[in-house]
Amino acid sequence: MAAGTGHRRGSDTKAEIRSVAMELFTEKGYEATSLREIAERLGVTKAALYYHFTSKEDIVVSLFAEHLATFDELIAWARTQTPGPQLLTQAIDRMIDMASERGSRMVRFALANQRVIKDLHPGHQSVHERMNTLFEALTGPGASVEEALRIRMALLSVNFTYFAAQGLDASDAEVTAAARSIAHLLNPVTAEASAAAAPVTPPVAEAPAVG
Amino acid sequence: MAAGTGHRRGSDTKAEIRSVAMELFTEKGYEATSLREIAERLGVTKAALYYHFTSKEDIVVSLFAEHLATFDELIAWARTQTPGPQLLTQAIDRMIDMASERGSRMVRFALANQRVIKDLHPGHQSVHERMNTLFEALTGPGASVEEALRIRMALLSVNFTYFAAQGLDASDAEVTAAARSIAHLLNPVTAEASAAAAPVTPPVAEAPAVG
Amino acid sequence: MAAGTGHRRGSDTKAEIRSVAMELFTEKGYEATSLREIAERLGVTKAALYYHFTSKEDIVVSLFAEHLATFDELIAWARTQTPGPQLLTQAIDRMIDMASERGSRMVRFALANQRVIKDLHPGHQSVHERMNTLFEALTGPGASVEEALRIRMALLSVNFTYFAAQGLDASDAEVTAAARSIAHLLNPVTAEASAAAAPVTPPVAEAPAVG
Amino acid sequence: MAAGTGHRRGSDTKAEIRSVAMELFTEKGYEATSLREIAERLGVTKAALYYHFTSKEDIVVSLFAEHLATFDELIAWARTQTPGPQLLTQAIDRMIDMASERGSRMVRFALANQRVIKDLHPGHQSVHERMNTLFEALTGPGASVEEALRIRMALLSVNFTYFAAQGLDASDAEVTAAARSIAHLLNPVTAEASAAAAPVTPPVAEAPAVG
DNA sequence: CATGAATGAGCTTTCATTCAT
């Protein structure tokens, strides 16, 4: 029969929730993070979270949505292009750009929460289905298993490189740069050309002809 | 009342628990798998699990232990070797061999449970610490960030390639083979040599002499 | 900015709340109906409900009040009458009339929410106390348990008949008519007289003389 | 990391849970009774309830099941009989017998929890469907609405009479007896015969001829 | 070698209610 005090904080609680959730989900994982923890860190009650989000899952969906939008654009763009060697190279670069623009936050988040993300179906399509759509748009029909895997690895290289960089003293920029050069090493198209020349530095410059 | 074990399950309940846990931890993750589930699948009570393991964590430790042993051997071996280009190449091959021998089970398990594994400290050293030990043994002191990352990516390529292969119709052998060729592509040492030659097919055969 | 109410809903939000609450309380019961639901159906916030009512209970009190008023009139009237056979017969008819005038809405509502209603004490007297007051006014002091129960059943027959009619394809008018005839069958006074005559069809018409 | 004491109470906790739940569900209703309350009354934790029942609903199902079994027998029996005037009379008596055997507990319970009971579908059929099955077995195809309702009311008379008896100082036996006589008054078959005779006293004895 | 019975802590979620604006 008694109840709370209502309204208090002036600014943007919803944004703060997202921010704290992002941090905790990345640090400890979605499943291991409780709503109590998020609320406590914010000096708010659990019920307040439910004013802004309909469920715990809703928070994670909301966090992932912005990333997904950019990703969906990439897919849409890829579909409009005519398949060919250049497309793949461009797609890889776009993928890395996506990550470097938003900084490493989202990559780390996605890495730490694959499982939940795998279960989400925002916009009637799972992330895996989208991924496969992209792969298919880039991979010709007659690709070998190895070729297909190299393309996949190239596209996912940012994620993996960030994972591998754990414990290494390197800036986000350095990691992203390494991811880019790795991606192009894996790219079956550029690999042959650039291989003989500059294996370590990113093949940003013109590809020198091979003897 | 007659002679015999007096219990219905033949012998190796402990092994069965490990087997079921392996399956479920890989499928749904450690945190999302409850002891109830494991027990139910085995037709045993939860309490029975506590006869064989002291805690839930104990199960995961036990599962990871065998993998860790092989890995520790790899580290020990690497430390005895004199650093140099060949060491790295051999280490990569050993790493892939480890995975292909045990089959993909352990790789998938480790992939699905990085977080718990990260928190384990079996033998007074975390997996990450061991990983870094290995990296340091293989990477010379003056290595650039990019070089370091390529080495790490090369060593972890089996894991990542299995991840990337999700949704692709490929056998374990095919994935492992692709991982091997990817690893060697990333290897700063072999990359220069093999690049001009056989970028796609695995360099299993003898290394062609370099001009 | 122009003249007018300045708000979108014409006027009688309070009435709309009552109407929606009536519907939901009847359909799902008081306890199982949340204020959120009521508010949502109305396109209003929960807080708005508190502008018009002081509590959830206040809503149910308000809904039941109109029914109670009519009922209190019946009690008051009964008390002014001299006890006797005719009084009971008239009281039963008034009881049924009450229901048929307001339609079945209130009967169904009361049926679905006995428990809350039992806990209400509007006007310093619970519904049960009022009921007993009425029963006492109608039942002579020397009545047997069975006689008392038949009178009670007769007075409550509308409610019970509506309950029993669930799943039967019958109009409100038909149910009310059946309730009336059942009530009079149970009435110890009229029973003897009408019994020999028209047991099934309602004794709406004049009672044909017996023998 | 700390945990409970395990095993303590020697006897039949499950039965005690059922007993306490029966009491509370009847007194305050299913929805208004919390598992915490049940547990507290028993000096047990909520989790203990979940050892014995899979859910709150499971408790109510379990409580209602015994009643339902008897009821299903009645339906099964009714279906084997050839329809006719006697069948109805016998069915009514069986219905009342059911209640008087088990005492009033179940009747009061059912009365207080219609809503939950309505939502249960034990054995792939709701209580309402069963009720209708019985009604159809007893009511001829050409029955009028009023006739149908009188039969229904007759069969449900125990329930309703117990409800009506609230606040009246009467023993279970007296209430049951009254319910029986009321049921037979409503029975279209016996009504005609007994009407002329003994409307108030139960028609168990022979009907004395009227002057 | 294993079960039966239980615990305590915690989880996600919902509810009625409040109050400054």
Add this chain to the structure above:
DNA sequence: AATGAATGAAAGCTCATTCAT
């Protein structure tokens, strides 16, 4: 006349863990 933002309490439920038998 009504909303936006929040609260405190409680609900149903699950989990890892314990221990006498």
